Amino acid sequence: MPSSRHRTNVWHGYAKDGRIRNGRSPPRYMASMTKMEPAMMEGIKAKDADVAFICGMIAHHQGAIDMAEVEFKYGDNADAKKKAQMVIDAQKKEIKDYAKWLKTNAK
Incomplete structure (x- = not known):
């Protein structure tokens, strides 16, 4: 199992050898997280x-959509892009369901 430092580096857009895989995507992932957190709070x-x-x-799911869109735009792995599209499709549907629930149940 990789060390937590290794996992962190992978998460932030680094290849196994420590090189930046895609210098454009890590800041965009961070921007999506920065946008999501205050909305959730x-x-x-x-x-x-x-x-x-x-x-x-709703805010959490929108954050997932934003992150998946970064992958879809900047990623280079077909399987990861397919998963990103699945996230986008599923989370948009759930947001619609949540909005409908709010319309009916929020007082």
Whole structure:
């Protein structure tokens, strides 16, 4: 099993030998996370626990979409791009379901 440092480097866009795989994507991944976190925090401020959960999940799912779009645009692995498209499709559907739930249940 790789060390946690190795896993961190891989996550941040580094190849196994430590070279940057794609100098453009790591900052864009960070931007998607930076955008998602405040939206999630705002969503979970709702007084109703159910509404807070749904609002937080909408922001979380949007963050997943944003990250998948970075992969789709800058990635070079066909399988990873396919997975990114699957994330985009699934998360958009779930966001629609959550929005519908909010319309019906949020007070």
